[in-house]
Amino acid sequence: MARPLRTPPALASAPSVRTDDPRRLAGELGTLLGEGTVAVHDNRASLDGALFTRSFDTISLGYLDIGTPTTIDIPVTADAVTVCMNQGGALAARVDGVTVHTTTVQAIVLSPRTAVRLEMTPESPQLLVRLERHAVEAAVARTLGRRVSEPLRFEPLFDLSSPESIRWSIAVQLLSTESMTDSSLLTLPLGRQSVADLLVASLLLLQPSNYSNSLRRQATSGLMVDALAYIEQHLAEPFSLAVLAHAVHVSPRHLQQTFRDRLGTTPSGYVRDQRLQRVRIDLTDADPRRGATVAGIAQRWGFTHAGRFANEYRDRFGESPSRTLRGA
Structure with a gap:
């Protein structure tokens, strides 16, 4: 049988x-x-x-x-x-x-x-x-x-x-x-x-292969391009790691690790640094005699806690935001 x-x-x-x-x-x-x-x-x-x-x-x-x-x-x-x-x-x-x-x-x-x-x-x-x-x-x-x-x-x-x-x-x-x-x-x-x-x-x-490293680098490059483009488009909006990860189709953990590997920082750290730079540009170009204020410009870029923002700004640029605004 x-x-x-x-x-x-x-x-x-x-x-x-x-x-x-x-x-x-x-x-x-x-x-x-x-x-x-x-x-x-x-x-x-x-x-x-x-x-x-x-x-x-x-x-x-x-x-x-x-x-x-x-x-x-x-x-x-x-x-x-x-x-x-x-x-x-x-x-x-x-x-x-x-x-x-x-x-x-x-x-x-x-x-x-x-x-x-x-x-x-x-x-x-x-x-x-x-x-x-x-x-x-x-x-x-x-x-x-x-x-x-x-x-x-x-x-x-x-x-x-x-x-x-x-x-x-x-x-x-x-x-x-x-x-x-x-x-x-x-x-x-x-x-x-x-x-x-x-x-x-x-x-x-x-599955590991003799092309895995090249494929991984290429995938990471594409991921970073997409992630940085999304951040650029939404820089002034409230930041969410989960939303960013969803937008670029990876897990939050993978996104965190990719930013650490490629930029030496986290997504939120990168966003904060980009916002500080935008604040500095706006403070440099602004005229306090026409009503421009540190608080208004900081809030425009998502900084809502005045004291914390001032400390981060001073650590990043070596001077207070009000000094940058005055152009001194």
């Missing part, structure tokens, strides 16, 4: 193969992971292997379930980035000479054209998400504004237990859900591209 398969609903009706022939399974796997061999550990045991696959342009979704302890050897993986997610039990693998062990809260990331050996057990079926290399590298190039100069390489062990990894899980869930829907986004070129972009962006932002 054939053992029951725990096929994900997204692939229940997908093209599939179930075989006891290691060569046939290796051939089918070749189109997804790369050409290699499949070897059952016990020569007296029969292979019980099943592979389900579904492709959408630059994305492929697969499910590999093997009912006998088996070694899969692929000397050179496909020209794609493939994420192998354990659906149960544990999996041992060797990726480009590095041994990794995964449970259901880790995944293996196979970079394009790397060597991998998977030690499959009946308890460790794999959900496979393949992203074509050119699609991933195109996203890197768009972000950096230049061509990719060296082959993309990810660290092989992907931690799915961190709070941030929910982004990857959501992207995979969207792919799975749309795979089951008749009026799916995946039936349209724009929809397929949108889902692919979400998967690629999630992986690039979450």
